[in-house]
Amino acid sequence: MDPAVKKELVDDLDRFVRRRDYYKRVGKAWKRGYLLYGPPGTGKSSLIAAIANYLKFDIYDLELTSVSSNSQLRGLLVSTRNRSMLVIEDIDCSIELQNRPAGPGGCGQGTNDELTLSGLLNFIDGLCAFRVLASNYLCITDHDLFNEIDKLMLAVEVTPAQVAEELMKSEDTDIALQGLINFLRYRKL
Structure with a gap:
């Protein structure tokens, strides 16, 4: 990893950990997200392990192909512990996520019988709320x-x-x- 990018990442992680009380004070969930991309073998998994080791966080690897509904996803996310990392690999091609249902009242979460993209994003965003x-x-x-x-x-x-x-x-x-x-x-x- 480029030394300047590494320093920027470490500074961001330190700031995130240091500002836990700030997140609490402003009413935001204490979470930080990163999107890692690149071809296989470029070190994404190694970087995830290094971040978890640096922060002393647990890692949860969410395999979306094993989740069949929004309600099942919500149950899995609620069961994760504090001070953990949720890793969703190959989110773009692991399953075919449906977007907002079409038609009147299609407000984005679908039913509890299906897993939707908006449901995934809403649950991740609302985790620990x-x-x-x-x-x-x-x-x-x-x-x-x-x-x-x-x-x-x-x-x-x-x-x-x-x-x-x-x-x-x-x-x-x-x-x-x-x-x-x-x-x-x-x-x-």
Whole structure:
């Protein structure tokens, strides 16, 4: 790798790790994405391993051919641990991702019976969003009710604004989280 590009990459990684609290303060998920491209044998996988080693992050290799629906993809992404890297190799040719459904109401996520490009992009973008909101509104990073909320959020489509509204209804963490659970259960019905 060109020494100047390597320095630029290392500086970017250091800045990313250093600014975790900044991401939390502005309400953004603490994540960083890179698009690596080039023919086989040019060092993409080696670079991924080097970055993971440098950051001391786990690596998750997502094989899109094994994912058949948006709901299955969402479940896989929610199960990844913090401080990890998600690697999707050959995204352009591993499967035929459908884009937004045609016709009225084709808003981009398709159904839970198919895997769509917009679903993939939305889930990656929204990964850890609930925890960012819980941290911002309730000043917590973990709670016994998080697992139940994660499961309900897999089954229900809600916006970050709706989640934030529920979290703001009480200053008591347990009451706020239980209120969110009740809201999600109601939406599921």
